[in-house]
Amino acid sequence: MSTPVITRFAPSPTGALHLGNVRTALFNWLYARREGGRFLLRIEDTDRVRSDEAEVLALMGELAWLGLDWDAGPDREDAAGPYRQSARTERYARAFDRLEAAGAAYPCYCTPLELEVARRTQLASGRPPRYPGTCATLSAAERAARAAEGRPATLRFRVAPGEAIAYDDLVRGPQRFQSEDLGDFVIRRADGSAAFLFSNALDDAAMGVSHVLRGEDHVANTPRQRLIARALGAEPPRYGHLPLLVGPGGAPLSKRDGSAAVAELRAEGYLPDALLNLLGRLGHSYAEEGWLAREALVRGFELGALGRAPAHFDRAQLRHWQKEAVHRAPAALLEGWARGRVPPGQEAAFVAAVRANLELPVDAATWAHVVYGELPCAAGEIRDSIIGAGAPFYDAACAAVAAGAGYRELVAALKATGRAGAALFKPLRAALTQRADGPELAALLEIMPTSIVRARLEAARDLAMHPDTRPGSAL
RNA sequence: GCUCCCAUCGUCUAGAGGCCCAGGACACAGCCCUCUCAAGGCUGGUACGAGGGUUCGAAUCCCUCUGGGAGCGCCA
Numbered sequence: 001m002s003t004p005v006i007t008r009f010a011p012s013p014t015g016a017l018h019l020g021n022v023r024t025a026l027f028n029w030l031y032a033r034r035e036g037g038r039f040l041l042r043i044e045d046t047d048r049v050r051s052d053e054a055e056v057l058a059l060m061g062e063l064a065w066l067g068l069d070w071d072a073g074p075d076r077e078d079a080a081g082p083y084r085q086s087a088r089t090e091r092y093a094r095a096f097d098r099l100e101a102a103g104a105a106y107p108c109y110c111t112p113l114e115l116e117v118a119r120r121t122q123l124a125s126g127r128p129p130r131y132p133g134t135c136a137t138l139s140a141a142e143r144a145a146r147a148a149e150g151r152p153a154t155l156r157f158r159v160a161p162g163e164a165i166a167y168d169d170l171v172r173g174p175q176r177f178q179s180e181d182l183g184d185f186v187i188r189r190a191d192g193s194a195a196f197l198f199s200n201a202l203d204d205a206a207m208g209v210s211h212v213l214r215g216e217d218h219v220a221n222t223p224r225q226r227l228i229a230r231a232l233g234a235e236p237p238r239y240g241h242l243p244l245l246v247g248p249g250g251a252p253l254s255k256r257d258g259s260a261a262v263a264e265l266r267a268e269g270y271l272p273d274a275l276l277n278l279l280g281r282l283g284h285s286y287a288e289e290g291w292l293a294r295e296a297l298v299r300g301f302e303l304g305a306l307g308r309a310p311a312h313f314d315r316a317q318l319r320h321w322q323k324e325a326v327h328r329a330p331a332a333l334l335e336g337w338a339r340g341r342v343p344p345g346q347e348a349a350f351v352a353a354v355r356a357n358l359e360l361p362v363d364a365a366t367w368a369h370v371v372y373g374e375l376p377c378a379a380g381e382i383r384d385s386i387i388g389a390g391a392p393f394y395d396a397a398c399a400a401v402a403a404g405a406g407y408r409e410l411v412a413a414l415k416a417t418g419r420a421g422a423a424l425f426k427p428l429r430a431a432l433t434q435r436a437d438g439p440e441l442a443a444l445l446e447i448m449p450t451s452i453v454r455a456r457l458e459a460a461r462d463l464a465m466h467p468d469t470r471p472g473s474a475l
Numbered sequence: 476g477c478u479c480c481c482a483u484c485g486u487c488u489a490g491a492g493g494c495c496c497a498g499g500a501c502a503c504a505g506c507c508c509u510c511u512c513a514a515g516g517c518u519g520g521u522a523c524g525a526g527g528g529u530u531c532g533a534a535u536c537c538c539u540c541u542g543g544g545a546g547c548g549c550c551a
Binding site: 010011012014044046108110115119123124125126128129130152154172175177178181182183185186188189190191193195196197200215216217218219220221241243244246248251278281283284286287307309310311312313316317319320321323327356357359421423424428435436437438440 | 480487489
């Protein structure tokens with residue numbers, strides 16, 4: 001009987017969901033889906049980090065938006081829950097008692113100041129900072145005395161020296177740590193709350209988590225968490241440590257690196273699949289090239305294809321995947337971008353016309369304005385282009401449009417002025433859109449209101465007739 | 476300071492001793508197509524951090540250096 005694959009994403013509800021976290025969530029999700037296992041969502045809101053419901057909701061909203069669905073979580077409880085740590089304090093308390101009774105953990109009365117001093121001294125003398133073990137060997141009487149003084153105590157996990165703790169990292173291969181290098185560590189804070197190391201390890205065990213992919217900043221936690229699991233009589237999950245995601249400068253990704261927050265990218269209009277195509281290749285490589293649909297993303301995910309070097313998040317690459325995503329997006333989605341920016345009922349026609357020029361919602365706004373909005377007086381090379389075409393050119397255009405000409409007739413009428421090709425279309429485009437680039441003119445003309453077409457052609461004619469008039473000045 | 480990890484085009488990466496004077500993608504440049512932009516097609520430049528080994532042969536193995544990163548909390 002093979003062990004079922006159970007992975008999890010265990011964020012702390014502090015601050016916005018970050019690209020680095022999302023990638024971690026994605027890899028765990030991909031692995032679970034790939035293996036036909038389960039993906040859990042656990043909120044790590046220990047008592048210290050007060051659960052902020054709004055934050056939890058936002059977090060779940062973003063995961064759901066990305067399509068990373070979870071089989072159990074705070075909103076889908078099951079027998080292994082509850083899935084928020086703030087609701088699990090009694091479990092931790094029982095475990096603390098057991099560990100303390102067994103001598104695997106002991107109360108420590110050292111103050112933060114004392115510990116800080118010890119750390120500095122060790123550092124100053126070139127030694128690695130470790131808990132000196134001050135309270136490790138206190139007798140029952142000594143403990144009672146300190147407790148009677150009302151001194152607050154943390155609970156420390158006792159690490160026996162002389163032991164090698166080895167495990168096989170899913171990403172980095174065989175790892176080996178010496179227990180002396182660990183030192184006794186705090187598993188319960190003075191306020192009684194469980195420390196991350198502990199609640200995280202206990203919950204993984206209690207929830208049957210089989211595989212954990214997490215950031216490499218957790219490497220050193222792994223031997224400690226294995227020790228905890230063993231003391232608890234539980235089987236620890238298999239751990240894999242991912243290289244961190246870094247920003248343009250090579251420094252770890254931070255909020256300053258422009259839109260590292262998922263919510264921000266979402267607000268800008270980036271599509272989930274664009275994000276996933278990018279993230280799935282940061283620190284991981286797919287054998288298959290090009291755009292990967294959801295199923296391909298899952299199918300092609302391999303633990304063996306996980307890298308060990310930090311990966312840069314690159315905006316240009318995101319934009320590329322966004323283009324791919326928009327290219328494949330259903331029209332209805334893009335029509336949503338147009339809604340409110342184009343006359344009601346025109347959404348579909350508008351999107352059909354400008355679709356190839358859309359990358360983000362802001363582009364829909366730009367083109368909607370070009371098609372339906374009020375344009376300023378022409379300037380620069382646009383102005384030159386219009387003047388260069390001459391008044392007769394626009395006279396012909398105005399006359400054709402006044403006679404009810406469609407695109408074909410309009411072009412035919414303009415060809416009669418002796419212009420063709422670029423010499424025809426460039427000034428026409430300039431007059432109609434005041435831009436040198438954009439969707440096909442035929443498509444644009446089809447959706448542009450006739451009144452606007454006429455007004456712009458007339459304005460161009462006037463400009464061509466009186467080129468000396470300063471742009472913007474009233475006649 | 477100590478421990479650990481990493482090091483291929485600007486970026487994401489392929490590469491697990493000869494298939495590599497290093498492949499793909501993004502970005503960039505040029506050309507084609509085209510009324511323009513985008514898309515598409517073609518072409519191009521740019522990389523194995525440095526130095527030593529091992530080997531008939533090294534991007535691939537070893538050592539040193541350099542450069543980056545992580546950790547050494549009553550933070551997660």
